[in-house]
Amino acid sequence: MKYLVLGEPCVDLIHPDKGEVIHSYGGTLYSAISLAVLAGKEDIVFPLMNLGEDEFDNITGIFKNYPNIDISGINRVNHPTRKVNLYYNIYNSGKSARLEHSTEPTYTLDYEFIDKFITGTDAIIVNMISGVDITLDTFKKIRNKFKGLIHIDIHNLVMKTNEDGSREHTNLQDWREWCSVPTTMQMNEFEVTSLSRTLKNEYEIIEEILINSKNDVEGVIITRGKIGVSGFQKKEKIFGNEKFFDLEREDVGAVENPDFIDSTGCGDVFAASFTLDYSKNKNFRKSLHYATRIASFNTSLEGIKDLYKLK
Numbered sequence: 001m002k003y004l005v006l007g008e009p010c011v012d013l014i015h016p017d018k019g020e021v022i023h024s025y026g027g028t029l030y031s032a033i034s035l036a037v038l039a040g041k042e043d044i045v046f047p048l049m050n051l052g053e054d055e056f057d058n059i060t061g062i063f064k065n066y067p068n069i070d071i072s073g074i075n076r077v078n079h080p081t082r083k084v085n086l087y088y089n090i091y092n093s094g095k096s097a098r099l100e101h102s103t104e105p106t107y108t109l110d111y112e113f114i115d116k117f118i119t120g121t122d123a124i125i126v127n128m129i130s131g132v133d134i135t136l137d138t139f140k141k142i143r144n145k146f147k148g149l150i151h152i153d154i155h156n157l158v159m160k161t162n163e164d165g166s167r168e169h170t171n172l173q174d175w176r177e178w179c180s181v182p183t184t185m186q187m188n189e190f191e192v193t194s195l196s197r198t199l200k201n202e203y204e205i206i207e208e209i210l211i212n213s214k215n216d217v218e219g220v221i222i223t224r225g226k227i228g229v230s231g232f233q234k235k236e237k238i239f240g241n242e243k244f245f246d247l248e249r250e251d252v253g254a255v256e257n258p259d260f261i262d263s264t265g266c267g268d269v270f271a272a273s274f275t276l277d278y279s280k281n282k283n284f285r286k287s288l289h290y291a292t293r294i295a296s297f298n299t300s301l302e303g304i305k306d307l308y309k310l311k
Contacts, residue, residue, distance in 0.1 A: 001039070001040075001042075001043045001044075001122040001123070001279065001280075002043075002044050002046070002120050002121045002122050003035055003039070003043065003044070003045045003046065003121070003122065003123050003124070003125065003275070003276075003279075004046050004048055004073070004114075004117055004118070004121050004123075004124045004125070005028055005031050005032040005035060005045060005046065005047045005048065005124075005125045005127065005272075006028070006048045006049070006109060006114065006124065006125065006126045006127065006133060006134060007027060007028030007031065007049065007125075007126065007127030007128065007129045007133045008027050008028060008049060008050070008082065008105055008106055008129040008130045008133050009025065009026075009027045009028055009029050009049055009051055009055070009059055009081060009082075009106075009129075010025075010026050010027035010081060010082040010083065010084050010129060010130075011023070011024075011025060011026070011055065011081055011082070011083045011084065012024045012025065012026035012027075012084050012086055012264060012303075013083065013084065013085045013086065014086045014262065014264055015085065015086060015087045016262070022262070022302070022303065024264070024303035024304065024305075025055075025058075025059060025062065025303070025304055026084065026264065026265060026268075026304070027082075027084075027127075027129040027130075027268075028047060028049060028127045028129055028133075028268070029047075029059065029062070029304050030265035030268035030269055030272070030304060030307070031125055031127050031268040031269070031271055031272045032045055032047040032063070032069060032272075033062075033063075033066060033069070033304055033307045034268070034269045034272040034273065034294070034298075034307050034310055035125070035272035035273075035275070035276055036066040036068050036069045037066070037307055037308055037310045037311050038272065038273055038276055038294065038310060038311065039068060039276055041067075041068060043068055044068055044069075044070055045066075045068055045069045045070065046069075046070050046072070046073045046117055047063065047069065047071070047073060047074060048073040048074075048109060048113070048114055048117060049073070049074055049075065049106075049109070050075050050077045050079070050106045050107040050108075050109060051074050051075065051076060051077065051081065051106070052077060052078075052079055052080045052081035052082075052106055053076055053077065053078060053080075054080045054081055055080075055081040056074075056076050059074075059081075060074060062304065073117055075113060077106060077107050079104075079106050079107055080103075080106075081106060082103050082104065082105050082106055082130060083103045084103075086264065104161075105130035105131075105132050105133075106130075108132050108133065108134060108135060108138075109133060109134050109138065110138070111134075111137070111138040111141045111142070114134075114138065114142060115141075115145065118142070118145055118146050121146060121148065122148060122149070122279055123148060123149040123150070123151070123275050123276075123278075123279040124142065124146060124148070124149070124150045124151070125151050125152075125153075125271055125272060125275050126139065126142075126150065126151070126152040126153070126182070127152075127153045127155065127268060127271060128152065128153060128154060128155040128156050128157045129155060129156060130156055131155070131156035131157050131158075131159055131160075136174055136177055136178060139152075139178065139181050140177075140181060142181075143181045143182075148183075149183045149184070149275065149278065149279050150181065150182040150183050150184075151182060151183065151184045151185065151186070151271060151274065151275040151278070152178075152181075152182040152184075152185045152186075153185075153186050153187070153267060153268070153271045154178070154185060154186070154187035154191050154192075154195075155187070155191070155267070157172055157178065157191075158170060158171070158172050158187075158191045158194040158195060169190055169191065169194040170194060171194060171195065171196060171197045172194070172195050172196075175195040175196055176208070176209075176213060179195075179209045179213075179215075179217065180209075180213055180215040180217065181215075182217060183216070183217065183218050183219075184217070184218055184219045184220070184221065184274070184275075184278065184284075185209075185217065185219075185220055185221065186220075186221040186222070186223060186267070186270065186271060186274070187220075187221075187222065187223070188222065188223045188224070188225070188267065189202070189222055189223070189224050189225075192205055192206070192222055193205070202222065203247070206220050206222075206232045206247060207247060210232060210233070210234040210247060211234055211245050211246075211247065218233065218284065219231055219232065219233045219284050220232045221274070221288065223266075223267055223270060225254075225263070226254055227253070227254060228251065228252050228253040228254040228292055229251075229252050229254075229270070229288060229291075229292055230249055230250070230251050230252075231249070231250040231251075231252070231284060231285070231288045232247050232248070232249055232250075233247070233248050233250075233284055234246075234247065234248075235247070235248040250284075250285050250288055252288050252289055252292045253292075254292060254295075254296045255292065255293055255296035255297070256296075257296055257297065257299045257300050259300040260299045260300060261299065261300055261301065261302050262299065262301075262302060262303075263299050264303070265298060265303075265304070266295045266296075266298050266299060267295070269294060269295050269298045269307075269310070270291045270292070270294070270295040271291075273290060273291040273294040273295065273310075274287050274288070274290070274291035277290045277291065294310060297310065298310065
């Protein structure tokens, strides 16, 4: 199978509660590499990205360690690769557990560049690492040409960068349009309640996406850190003589990991493992359990250099 992974790479400078700062490559590298590790030998992964010339040789060199990653979709640009400082306080204690300071994103991917790789594709992951990885117009054009599985991690679409480089949650003006394009989508419990200015209830927002809107979205996933994930689908139900649609919820607890090191990249690994499994079996519930197990194991790994252990 052929997979496209769209999103920005970045350099993570991780400041743990204790210990030395960890220098690591992050962003969409987690999704692309974990997908390549978990996929079969016959599967091909195409990372599509603009990559700053300052890190081009380093990052493409990492990708070359994985035979089923094709680097022909990596575009070398003059703009430097984005640097992200991640400050962790108390693991999963809430929003304050992770403070992010970021330099400017690299460049937004143009549809004309993406279009060359769509033919023959089986599934696409869109990972909004910077929030400007692609535009809404490009996202719609991808869907118009590609009718298969598209999974998006909303991620930093609902984040804004302040003048000092810090990032905070904000509303997404066109959230209904963004949420009408993919087959499946994921966001964390803070991101889902940041989407709308008027709808603040998680259930109301998911109901709007899956039931009230006329689109082909098959599932919404809310990641909840060490608690696990919740998956939602639209299901037809019968009460008496009446048929109606309602939300069906599946809660999957995270697998407790006694060897916890770091939670960086867990959402990206979840997106990759979910997309891989769902593209092959189309069983939403099974794919939720599979991806949760893989993402939980990722917490025992130290950066992308250990992702080969996911297999």
